[in-house]
Amino acid sequence: MSNEFGQGFIALSPTDLLLAAVLLVIAGGLSWRLQLGVEKRLLVSALRSTVQLLLLGLILHSLFSTKSPWMITLVGSVMLAVAGYEVWSRQTRRLRGWWGYGTGALSMLLSSVTIALLSVSIILQPSPWYHPQYLIPLLGMLLGNTMTGIAVAMNTLGREAWSRRGEIEARLMLGDTAAESIEDIRRASLRAGLIPIINSMATAGVVSLPGMMTGQILAGGDPMEAAKYQLMIMFLIAAGTALGATSAVMIMAHRLFDERERLSLHRLTPAKNS
Amino acid sequence: MDLVVSHLQREGLQDINLLIPGGQTLCIHGPSGSGKSLLLRAIADLDPNQGDVSLGDTRRDKVPAPRWRSLVMYLAPESHWWHDMVGAHAPSWPLGMLQMLGFDKDVLNWEIARLSTGERQRLAIVRALAREPKALLLDEPTANLDQDNTQAVEQLLTDYQQNLQSPFIWVSHEPAQRDRIASFTQEIAQGALQ
Numbered sequence: 516m517s518n519e520f521g522q523g524f525i526a527l528s529p530t531d532l533l534l535a536a537v538l539l540v541i542a543g544g545l546s547w548r549l550q551l552g553v554e555k556r557l558l559v560s561a562l563r564s565t566v567q568l569l570l571l572g573l574i575l576h577s578l579f580s581t582k583s584p585w586m587i588t589l590v591g592s593v594m595l596a597v598a599g600y601e602v603w604s605r606q607t608r609r610l611r612g613w614w615g616y617g618t619g620a621l622s623m624l625l626s627s628v629t630i631a632l633l634s635v636s637i638i639l640q641p642s643p644w645y646h647p648q649y650l651i652p653l654l655g656m657l658l659g660n661t662m663t664g665i666a667v668a669m670n671t672l673g674r675e676a677w678s679r680r681g682e683i684e685a686r687l688m689l690g691d692t693a694a695e696s697i698e699d700i701r702r703a704s705l706r707a708g709l710i711p712i713i714n715s716m717a718t719a720g721v722v723s724l725p726g727m728m729t730g731q732i733l734a735g736g737d738p739m740e741a742a743k744y745q746l747m748i749m750f751l752i753a754a755g756t757a758l759g760a761t762s763a764v765m766i767m768a769h770r771l772f773d774e775r776e777r778l779s780l781h782r783l784t785p786a787k788n789s
Numbered sequence: 790m791d792l793v794v795s796h797l798q799r800e801g802l803q804d805i806n807l808l809i810p811g812g813q814t815l816c817i818h819g820p821s822g823s824g825k826s827l828l829l830r831a832i833a834d835l836d837p838n839q840g841d842v843s844l845g846d847t848r849r850d851k852v853p854a855p856r857w858r859s860l861v862m863y864l865a866p867e868s869h870w871w872h873d874m875v876g877a878h879a880p881s882w883p884l885g886m887l888q889m890l891g892f893d894k895d896v897l898n899w900e901i902a903r904l905s906t907g908e909r910q911r912l913a914i915v916r917a918l919a920r921e922p923k924a925l926l927l928d929e930p931t932a933n934l935d936q937d938n939t940q941a942v943e944q945l946l947t948d949y950q951q952n953l954q955s956p957f958i959w960v961s962h963e964p965a966q967r968d969r970i971a972s973f974t975q976e977i978a979q980g981a982l983q
Contacts (some may be wrong), residue, residue, distance in 0.1 A: 632820060685869035687835060689920055690859025756926040776833055 524735030525761050538559070566574055578647045586645050589630070591654055599660040601765075603664040607675035608769055608783045615784070616705050618766045626759030627657035630751050638747065656727070656748055657755045660712065664680055664756035665763045669710025673783055675700045693772040701768050708760035712753050719749060790845035792861065792956040797973070799831045803981040805840070809924075809956035816971035817960050823979040825960045826866070829926040832958070833863035844956075844967075862922035867915035870901040875912060879919040881965035886915045889945045905907050906933050909971045911929050914942060918949055925950075927959045931966070943970060 540563055546554040578586055599620030609615040632655040635641060641649045676683065679700060686696035719725055720742075725750055731741040771777045793943070794807040802824050809815045816823055831838035834854050842849040844863075849857050872878055876903030884894055890911045910933055919924075929937040930954070947970065950957055961967050967974055976983040 551846045679871075681867075681869035682871040685865070686871065687855070688833065688858060688865060689917060690855050690862070690922075692855045728851065759976065773837070775837075777835055777854070 519613060524733070527633040534677055574645065575651060578651065578674035582643065582645075585646055587645055589649060590647075592660075593705060594655060594658055595620065595624060595628065598627075598662045601662055602666040602669065606670045606673055607786050608677055610673075610767060611670070611782055611784055614770055614782070615765075618763055618770070619665055619669060622759040622766070623658060623661055624663075625762050626755040627661050630755045630758070631657050631678060634747070634751055639728060648725070653745070653748075657751060658754040661759040662754045664708040664712060665759045666708075667711070668704045668760040668764050669767055671707040672700060672764055675703060676768075676778075677783060677786075680778060680780060687776065687778060693776040694768075696778075697768050697771065699765055704764050705760055708764075709757060712749075712756050716749055716753060725749070790923060790954065790956065792958070793841075793843050794832060794894055795841045797828075797831055797838060799827065799838035801827045801980050802831060802838075803980060807912055807958075807975075807982075809958060810972075811845075813972035814950070814953040814957040814959050814970050815976045816967045816968065817958060817977055818962060818974070819977035819983075823899050823977045825977055826928055827980070828872060828926055828959065828977065829863050833861055835863060839921060846930065853931060853973060859920055860919055860922060861924045861926065862920065863926040864914065864928060864930055865918050866932055868909045868916075870909070873900060873902075875899050875901060875904070879916050881919065882915065886918055886945060889948075890915065890941050907935070907938060910934065911942065914945065918945075922955070923953065925954045925958075929956060929960050929962065932962075937967070944979050946970075 520676050536716065539557070543554040546557065565625050569622030573736070578590065599616055601611060602623070603616045606615070610618060631650060634653060635646075636644050639649050676697065683696045683700070687693070715723070715725070725745050725748075728738075728741045728745040731744065732738055770782060771779060790811045791808040792807070794805055797805040797807075799879060805828060807815065817828070819825055822954055827836070831840075832842055833850060834842075844861055847857075849861075852860075872898070876882065880898060882894075887894065887896060887923045891914070892915075896912070896955065901909075910930070914930060925946070927946070929943050934942060943966070946957070949955070959968070959970060
């Protein structure tokens with residue numbers, strides 16, 4: 516890219532990355548010295564992200580050159596499957612059996628994948644429409660962000676339904692429907708899932724410079740273009756999170772009652788130790 | 790309107806058959822863990838169970854469960870509340886009933902967190918009657934109440950029963966209370982009527 520903002524961009528050398536890693540090592544050392552106990556997790560997740568991102572870079576590199584629809588579908592499915600697992604593993608009390616995994620994964624399919632497909636086919640319109648340079652990063656961004664919202668919403672629902680079972684049953688006893696009885700908890704769960712994205716939209720550009728925009732500017736892009744892309748991404752993420760968390764909460768709340776609208780908490784797993 | 794229970798079964802209960810004519814009270818007693826609450830919860834369809842239950846012409850399996858529970862209402866031994874204030878828990882509160890239990894209408898603005906156990910229990914009874922159930926399944930409704938309040942609750946419930954000619958099942962530990970309110974009595978032990 517050649518414009519007033521870039522003599523192209525400054526390519527990162529391995530040494531640059533190493534310098535950034537040294538800072539992380541210092542942080543880890545501090546945790547070890549103060550016995551905070553996060554140094555091991557810090558190290559593991561830093562290594563995980565290194566391997567995963569470099570691997571992704573490699574895969575995307577070859578994906579961009581082949582543009583094979585099958586490969587794109589495969590990469591997208593793997594991303595969705597892993598995101599589904601993440602949502603599942605972040606819940607203290609989850610639905611038993613395939614419902615536990617399926618509810619989160621299906622909600623992400625409904626939200627992230629649909630919205631990613633809609634935005635490349637209607638908004639961005641690259642050629643071909645499934646061009647991996649647009650589709651895959653968008654999908655990744657959407658999955659990563661909706662994943663957090665959906666996990667928080669489902670976790671809140673499972674936890675609250677368990678601890679407030681007395682209230683739910685008291686309403687059932689009086690003749691309220693299942694939906695009425697869990698209404699307050701459903702609302703609280705949805706709110707918990709959506710608050711992070713709402714807050715980040717409200718403070719974007721004032722308190723924080725969003726990661727994507729920062730990356731684009733550092734890579735030599737026009738700040739105005741970066742802002743427009745950031746806005747689009749943020750709208751898509753907010754829409755995706757709202758859609759995904761809503762469907763996850765609806766499915767899960769429905770599953771907490773049986774066909775005679777009895778509270779069925781045996782469908783939740785015992786709390787995992789955390 | 791008679792409450793008829795036939796071949797009711799669930800985990801912890803053996804085949805239960807009951808007929809409570811309208812306006813009458815069946816008192817149930819038995820050691821703790823004998824299945825008194827399990828029975829009442831099963832009749833109200835709050836737990837999975839098999840068998841037929843009907844109230845007058847209304848068969849349980851022919852109406853939606855919430856409708857059934859509002860007709861044949863279970864009153865649990867401990868009450869739960871989900872709003873901050875008392876008043877929000879029912880669309881309209883029968884003031885006469887509140888007065889019978891020693892409350893004036895100010896009580897609707899009280900905070901739940903500030904109520905005593907006994908106050909909650911008495912208010913839970915009014916909260917239930919405000920929905921106008923046709924039959925009541927009472928699980929030790931006076932367990933935490935002193936003598937005066939017990940008497941007031943018994944009076945309120947029997948008045949309600951006489952007005953609507955509704956059948957009651959009433960779990961009670963106290964022989965004296967059973968003598969006052971029971972039309973007939975059954976003992977339950979190890980999940981079976983004796």
